[in-house]
Amino acid sequence: MVNFIGKNIFFIADSDKFFYLYADALINKVKVASDSIIVIVYPVNGENKISKLKKLPGVIYLKYDVNHLVDILGAESLTFMSLHKWNSGIARNLIDLSDSVLDKLYVYLTDDEVARWYCTYKKFGSLISNNKKHISDDDIFVLAKINYFITAKEVFEEKLCEVLGRSDFSIVDAYHIFDILPTLQSNEAEALIMSAKSFSPQDKKIIIGSKPRAFSIIQIIKIISECASEGVYENYSFLIFWEQKKNIRRIVIELYLSYLKYIKNKTINLSYVSAVSPLTYNILVGSCSHIILQPRGGASTARVLVKWGCGTVCLPDNSPNSLHFKDVLDLDLIEFSSYKSLAKKISTTNTNFIGNKKKISDEECHSINSLIQVYC
Numbered sequence: 573m574v575n576f577i578g579k580n581i582f583f584i585a586d587s588d589k590f591f592y593l594y595a596d597a598l599i600n601k602v603k604v605a606s607d608s609i610i611v612i613v614y615p616v617n618g619e620n621k622i623s624k625l626k627k628l629p630g631v632i633y634l635k636y637d638v639n640h641l642v643d644i645l646g647a648e649s650l651t652f653m654s655l656h657k658w659n660s661g662i663a664r665n666l667i668d669l670s671d672s673v674l675d676k677l678y679v680y681l682t683d684d685e686v687a688r689w690y691c692t693y694k695k696f697g698s699l700i701s702n703n704k705k706h707i708s709d710d711d712i713f714v715l716a717k718i719n720y721f722i723t724a725k726e727v728f729e730e731k732l733c734e735v736l737g738r739s740d741f742s743i744v745d746a747y748h749i750f751d752i753l754p755t756l757q758s759n760e761a762e763a764l765i766m767s768a769k770s771f772s773p774q775d776k777k778i779i780i781g782s783k784p785r786a787f788s789i790i791q792i793i794k795i796i797s798e799c800a801s802e803g804v805y806e807n808y809s810f811l812i813f814w815e816q817k818k819n820i821r822r823i824v825i826e827l828y829l830s831y832l833k834y835i836k837n838k839t840i841n842l843s844y845v846s847a848v849s850p851l852t853y854n855i856l857v858g859s860c861s862h863i864i865l866q867p868r869g870g871a872s873t874a875r876v877l878v879k880w881g882c883g884t885v886c887l888p889d890n891s892p893n894s895l896h897f898k899d900v901l902d903l904d905l906i907e908f909s910s911y912k913s914l915a916k917k918i919s920t921t922n923t924n925f926i927g928n929k930k931k932i933s934d935e936e937c938h939s940i941n942s943l944i945q946v947y948c
Contacts, residue, residue: 606630782870
């Protein structure tokens with residue numbers, strides 16, 4: 573029989589690919605004892621696939637069992653990694669068992685949840701159940717009662733107040749404390765990148781998006797077109813993460829590159845990268861001078877580039893990513909309203925890498941201190 577008393581309980585989906593890095597950071601940065609963490613895994617579709625999850629040593633992983641709920645009430649903290657129709661029923665069951673659980677119940681939020689809720693709120697005038705947005709009646713019940721969210725306060729507090737129609741909740745002001753790799757491996761990768769740069773000049777390479785399909789084909793072609801017009805291609809190469817080696821989307825890009833080469837006499841050095849390991853991905857990102865980030869998502873990738881003092885983040889202005897990196901962290905970066913202005917700024921902007929690195933470090937320290945109050 574598992575003893576839940578005094579433990580930090582985390583509820584995650586059996587398809588989760590995020591919690592491993594988060595828990596690793598809690599253990600190695602926040603200094604949460606691994607044996608104080610119990611992970612409850614619930615299924616998203618059909619049979620519980622807990623065996624396929626990557627697991628941390630010393631941490632207990634259990635399949636969700638409704639019969640455990642009464643015992644779980646004795647835990648020190650209860651954290652739901654995200655809130656949606658697949659897990660809100662569990663949270664509701666806990667609240668129904670005892671309202672006192674609200675004093676130690678936390679929901680970890682990212683921009684995905686808030687975007688889904690806000691979109692529904694704007695469309696219907698209130699937050700209602702919406703299967704397409706993964707919002708159930710249980711979500712609405714829990715959101716009306718929850719006392720604590722873990723997220724970036726300055727980014728999400730105003731929207732949460734608007735969507736929930738109340739302000740009587742608290743936000744544990746903590747954002748990303750993890751990298752693309754586990755903590756120890758990330759530190760080693762950073763040391764490797766820094767060592768390499770000490771004897772070899774950095775590649776002048778621009779990543780277009782943090783993942784496959786981050787930008788549409790039309791957007792990619794427009795970016796390349798403006799970089800060709802502004803002469804950026806003469807000093808920089810380009811990299812795109814790709815979902816497979818050949819398809820119609822890639823053929824369209826290659827036809828455009830041929831047009832530039834044979835008609836415009838402009839040869840673009842563009843590489844496609846697909847199916848790389850997290851380590852290889854980290855090394856690729858760390859070796860680049862710029863990343864053109866999509867409006868939403870990819871924050872962990874951009875954060876590593878800035879944290880290591882490697883390169884410049886380029887963001888569409890007034891985007892969700894811009895809100896965090898520019899308005900909240902006040903990083904020295906490139907904001908653009910058009911791809912033409914982006915191309916011009918890449919050639920002319922000098923980034924304060926040292927200042928940016930310190931701001932990311934300060935943010936991480938602040939988040940760690942906030943999480944210490946919850947889990948230690």
